Amino acid sequence: MTDLALGLGGRRAPSVAAALRRGPPLSALAVVAGLAMVLASAFMPWAVRADSGRTANAFEANLPWLVGGTDLAQQSPGSFANGWILIAVVVIAAAIGYPLLAGRRMVALPLGTIGAISSLYIYFTAYRFDNQFSKIENLAVDMGSGWWLALVGSLLVVAGGVLARLGAHSYGGSAVVGGAVTIEALSGSRDRRDRESAVRTVMLVAALASILVSALIILALVRDAFTFMLNIDWASTWTTGWFPRRGFYDVKTLIVSTGLVVGVSTLIATPVGLGAAVYLSEYAKPVTRRWLKPTLEILAGIPSVVFGFFALQWISPNIIRNIDIWFGQDARLGNLAAAGVGVGFLSVPLMASISEDAMKAVPNSLREASAGLGSRKVTTTLRIVLPAAVSGLVAAFIVTTSRAVGETMVVFIAGGGGDTAVYTHNVFDGSLTMTAAMASLASGTDSVVGEGLTFESLYFVGLMLFLLTLGMNLIADRVVRRFQNKY
């Protein structure tokens, strides 16, 4: 009521749509950017000693009482109580402060924290130089670029707080225009609105995190893969085998064996998965379905390491070797065929569940029309349901194949490749797929080191794998979108 009285003669209030559209973005952006700068500053020099020019960054500043260490000379940089705890304090304080106190103590909180922390940083950065408490006063320390960046970042956080505060006020006070009740009079207390915009911002940041992940994946892959591509002698990527530690990176070895494994797995996953899906969707009674579906989901939940063990210890000796004897060969225990069969069974639940969804999306009226014209169940299924669901089935096939290409552990364990592999197109030989090559590069020795570009070759293979699966997933996504809109 007071709002109504105060609002007499106020300015024109915005429409509902405009009020909703207004939102908090600018203030939120300022806070996020400021926090990012504070974080980034941690990696830059925070303090520079005037006499020797030596620098120290945030990580080199210790906080002894946080860990309870008293013998300060023994505190080494890189120990648990490094300055990053302080950085974390700023971030957490701002993250808690923003939604809870948006527009209230919002301004004071980061300001106070950051002020305190800035001084602490300088203090302890200086402290690190001499490990002597008494010498701090005599030491001339200049602020490094990191300190300045942190300062600008903190100011931005503060500015964000101010903006949020202003935003909450910008159209308050005018409740009634020409006697009509306006949206302000009805929009409740400022606190509620502030909390509302703060929550929205936090959720937006969470959603944006997924984009950050993608960006980091691409950054990580591209950087080292480019080093590889710029420095590699391209002749060494087309030789007789994959010997990364000796400088032979035969790409076709990896691609052909990946193709063999995926081929075998497709031969298993497609008929079994599709068959199971058709039965579940078209034939199974509800009671049967209620038991079969969870069982298939259990199969889907079994980790790939377990399938690797199964492929090596059971599939290979009991199935693959018996088949191989027909061909007059004697396969090793680990071979591409066993890995392919393992990957195939691993993919069955995926194939089945996507295909079943596709068939479920076919409207019942089609089935009824078909039955009404006198067709049998088998005819309805084969001539009506499957063609109607074909785009979904194609998507299921592509997604399953893409999963098989990216499957690592089964092939790493049961594929029969060591650290190296010679080119082969015999499915009963052991070899390395793209994923297995990456896994063996990363295990094998303690760290990935070797001749020249060994480490970078890991990223080169990773980039190939990423682009391949990304392409397949994008195509599948397109196909799925199309069939979703069909009915």
Added chain:
Amino acid sequence: MRLGRVFDDRTRKAVTSTVYKRTRDVKGAIFRTLLQVALLVALLVLAVLLVDTVLDGWSVLDGRLGDFLAGGLRSQSGDPELGVFQGIRGSLWIAVFVIVLAFPLGIGAAIYLEEYAPRSRLTSFIELNIRNLAGVPSVVYGLLGLAIFVRGLEDITGGKSVTAAGITLAVLVLPIVIITSSEAIRAVPGALREAGYGAGATKWEVIRTQILPYAAPGILTGTLLSLSRAIGEAAPLILVGAVTGFLGGQSGLLDVTQLQERFTAMPIVITRWVQQSGRDGGFATAAAAAIVVMLVVVLLLNSAAIFLRNHFEKKR
């Protein structure tokens, strides 16, 4: 049977069989059998896998389960102190990281996408991006972890540590959490929202008091599934540098100082033992026993998730 007088034999048979549905639908029967065979193959594989693994590991599980759970990585399979304690410890911490990082971020992102996001190009880009992230092979996440969390942020994570591994796996399951939570939130009836708004609640109040409680079982299902996925995932851990050989140090299960130290995890222990089984057959038994230990946890999580979902689906 008056029919017999009017029509000839063949016609009579055709008519009665049509009326009484006694046609032999050979094609249909074959098709149906084929489908059942496909399903049976899938179930049979599951059964053989479970039975074979339990039988393989039985001598360890039956004989020395207590020592096996308390022991560590050893170079000889006959070593009485061989066991999976270090693996359990690593997997436990990885689960903690997934719960602390991936769950709030994922659920928050799902809430934004379903409740707040305007129909804009940015929104559809985020959605496409999440779907694609879900399809990125896990080994590529390992490369991300190696480049960013192990090497880039070495000062924070301590290099090849359980911290780096935990963050990597949290990032790995993030898209799964987002997608399943989104589905759960989308399934909340619109009437619930409208009633909330009608009663004067703000968007967040509606989400907190109406939407989240209603979607909770669905969200919980998704988070349980992603947790079980993270526990069973091995490929990224190899890239991030999980220890496969000897791992020193005897820190306890919940000791915080190990966060920046070298680590191992259940799937890595299994991988290592399977690879060693060619040289020392006893490791195959140990690997099978370790698989049973891991499967108990993973399958419990999965069954709980499936049960939850079916239970609440039926109720509504």
